[in-house]
Amino acid sequence: MAYSWQDRGVSSEPEETQPIPADADRERYGVLVDLIQKYRAAYYNDDAPLASDAEFDVLYTELETLEALHPELITNDSPTQTVGGEASVAFAAVDHLARMYSLEDVFSLEELEAWLRKAEASVQKQHGLAPKWLTELKIDGLAVNLLYRDGVLVRAATRGDGFTGEDITHNVATIKDIPQRLHGTGFPAEVEIRGEVFIASKDFAELNEKMVAAGKAPFANPRNSAAGSLRQKDPAETAKRPLSMYVHGIGAREGLETTSQSETYAQLMEWGMPTSPYFKVLDTLEEVLEFIAHYGEHRHDLIHEIDGIVVKVDDFATQRALGNTSRVPRWAVAYKYPPEEVHTKLLDIRVNVGRTGRVTPYAVMEPVKVAGSTVEMATLHNQDVVKAKGVLIGDVVVLRKAGDVIPEIVGPVVALRTGDEYEFVMPTHCPSCGTELAPAKEGDIDIRCPNAKSCPVQLTERVAHLAGRGGFDIEALGYEAAAALTNGAGPDPAEHDGVIAPSGPGVITSEAQIFQLAESYPDPALREALAGVTVWREIRAKGAGTGKFQLVPYFYTKATAKKPSVPSKTTEKLFKELDKAMSQPLWRVLVALSIRHVGPTASRALATRYGTMDAIRTALKTEDAREQLANVDGVGAIIADALIEWFAVDWHLEIVDAWAAAGVVMADAVDESTPRTLEGLTIVVTGTLPNFSRDEAKEAIITRGGKASGSVSKNTSYVVAGENAGTKLDKAESLGLKVLDEEGFARLLAEGPAVEESSTENLGE
Structure with a gap:
């Protein structure tokens, strides 16, 4: 389903007079946080992006704008304060010895120049010298952290949220580039080596040729293929994929004596680690821009796909002096090339119906390869967007894509029109149930199907949604399973332009019945109903669709002369998952x-x-x-x-x-042993506390009934200030607020507002 948003301007008001967020801004903030977290999870954890890089970047920029306007909205779990995804439940979660940071992205040469000049000025102020810039390609792969103890590889993990990743040691062990034991001598007793796992462009083409020859569908693009390969449950399957790796950094490094990034690369090469041939240490901004221009012209001539250029301060001492924000290092930046554009023919504009009834048009195009993957569909958001873009069905259109899955139609190539093109007309009735469409309320741009209870597609969408990662997290209940449960197979798609249309009713007629299935599973009547459920599957030949479809059983195996039809393993798993889902929070x-x-x-x-x-x-x-x-x-x-x-x-x-x-549990367990000492208090934690991480401090405040805020205002009850507290401490003192050190914070947690304020005496001096 597509999403729309509005651009907002950034206020230039000083922090003291920033406006209190209106309900619309507060609500938009919550929507943005949820969307960005959903898109991150799909990209990092599922290897199946739901939004293009450009679409994600617009949302992320809007979130930063809202936080600049209303810093009191910022929480520690905001996407601007966190990194990447989170550890998948499919693999064991493991903690990194040192945090894996993300990189700050810039999208124009002007932004890059401003970033470099600011960093250069900071370095010259502290050290009196201009920094050297290690400049390298940003590999479009999956970040992996390798832990070596006494030179032996003992663990490999994905980045996850930067603190905790997925243990993929057995799968990484199948990659020939990665030594199981470091060569030579001089390595620390414990060292984390970081890099990107990828599939080389040549290897990816050969892999897809083999897939097609075997009658299987080819992979969409190298990045998702590499990520999916590392998440195979059977390492033998991973070993079949042509994975490679280039290392580009060190995490935990106690005992390593190298003083710069480039010196570390030389050391890593001596240890037998695979390092990229595409990097240079440059002295000036002009040389960095030349590097970017060169690889922009030759990006498709390289060993692997790239999505930008990374620029790092080469010297480690300077890196440490510049430090990090809560999310990104201040000594490195990623420049992302503009999205790529191609031309293709717009064959049709169709609509789909979402779980809340929203009707969204989408484009069906002649398949075209762009940014490393083949594209044939793109969202068009709503009828106003179609009109604004000026596209007609039959147009040759400009398609923009930046190495991701969901592309964007920029507009038509008017000069190539033949006169056979025609306008898209938004349907007046729901394509699923025939109900007349209308806006939810006056002034809405989007139109919806108001038949929420009985519309077959809305029911399917809701069942798929309730089973998703954000809902009950029922692994065996994906969209196709939801469609099979809620609707009949419908007409032959070959007679309807390949569109698989539902034809209700199905085994269940409401999501209210979903958990009754688990209770009724032993019932012969239910088993008989499930055995009769069929779905349309396209017949494929040499990995390609034939346009012909056949009905196949979904929940049961296909009967043969030797074996009767029985519930599939996926079906058995579904009912076990339904039982587990009942105890979700x-x-x-x-x-x-x-x-x-x-x-x-x-x-x-x-x-x-x-x-x-x-x-x-x-x-x-x-x-x-x-x-x-x-x-x-x-x-x-x-x-x-x-x-x-x-x-x-x-x-x-x-x-x-x-x-x-x-039997669904609809009550959260409450730990009555924790006293509610902070009821009604708003507390800001700033700086570094030796015995509390940011998340631990926030959790300690919330579980005692307080509100953990990210900004200081006159309504703040206490400010807890650790090392390098910065401007929040200055503002607290200017407002005359109560300021505590960590010892005072601990007493506040235990005793409540009766804390001794003597713990604030030496702060700020």
Whole structure:
């Protein structure tokens, strides 16, 4: 499903007079956080991006703009304060010895020049010398951290969230480039070596040729193929993929005596580690720009795909002096090349229906290869976007893509029109159920199908959503399984332009029944119903679609002369997963209900505030329900209205009641042993505390009933200041706020506001 957003300007007001965020800004902030976290998870954990680089970057920039306008909204789990994805449940989680940071991205040469000049000025001020710039290619691969002890590879892990990644040691051991034992001598007792795993362009082409020859579908692009290869459960399967690796850094390095990045590369080569041939140590900005221009022209002549250039301060002492933000190092930057563009023919514009009824047009194009992958579809967001782009069905269009999966149509090539092109007309009735379409409310651009309860596609989308990672996380219930449960197979797609259309009803007619399936699974009637479920699958020949389809059983195996039809392994797994899903925390249940605007951020806030579904429903019945809900930190008026509206619908309440009756736990366990010493207090933690990480301090505050804020204001109760506290401490002192050191913070946690303020005496001196 596509998403739309609006650009916002950045206020130039000083911090003291920044406006309190309006409900619309607060709600937009929550939406942005949820979307960006969802897109990161899809990219880093699932190897299946949901948004283009350009689309993601626009969302991320909008989030930074909102945080600049309203710093009081910033929390420690904001995407601007965190790195990458999180460890997948499919592999064991392991902690890195030293954090793996992301890189700050810039998207124009002007931004890059400004960044380099600022860094250069900072270095000259501290050291009196201009820095040397190690400049190298940004490999389009998967970041991996290798841990060697006494020269022996003992662990390999993905980056994950920067602190914790996935243990992929056995799979990495199959990569020939990576030595199991370091060569030579002089390596530390324990060292983390970091780099990118990728599939070389030539190897990727040969791999796809073999896939097609074997009658299998080719891979979409090298990056996702490499990431997927490293996440194979069987290392023997990983070993079949032509994976390579180039190392580009060191994490934990105690005992390593190299003084620069380039010297470290030479050391890594002596140890037998694979290093990139594409790097130079440069003296000036002009040389960096020449490097960028050269590889921009030759990016398709290289060993591997790239998506930009990385520039690092070469000297380690200077790197340490510049330091890091909470998310990125101040001594390195990634310049991303502009998206690539190609021409292709727009064959059709069709629409799909989302779980909230939103009807979204999308483009169907002649397949074209761009940025390393073959593209044949692109989102068009809504009818106004189609009109604004001026595209006609049959046009040759400009397609823009930057090494990702979801591309963008820029516009038509008007000079190539023949006169046979024609306008797209947005349907007036739902393509799934035939209900007349309309905006949800006056002034909305998007149109929706109002038949939420009975529309076959909306039901399928909601069931797929409730099973997703943000909901109940039911691994065996993907979109195709959801469609198979909720709808009949429909007409032959070959007679409808290859479109697989539902034809309800299915085994279940409401998401209310989803958990009753697990209870009823032994029932012969249910098993008979599941055995009769079929889906359309395209017949393929040599890895390519033939345009012909056949009906195949979905939940059961196909009967043969020797073997009867039985439940598939996936079906057996589905019912085990349904049982496990019933004990998920309350916030996941709230996400799974498909309440408009209610994503993980708002759901966590509601679960923290109320603790049980019954408490939320009770709050909704009070006279001041809207005000009470809107005042929950992270909720706001728009979400409050959405909750009230959703829970006022009878068939929605039937879903909640049915899930509860089936055994879904709708209450979070509360640790009564932790005293609520900080009830009603707002606390800001700034600087470095020896015994608390940022997340640990935030958790300690929240579990004791307080609010952990990211900005200082007159409403702040206490500021906890550690080493390098900076401007937040200055502002706290200017406002006359109570400032605590770590010892005072510990007493505050234990005793509450009766803390001795003598612990603040020496701060700020």
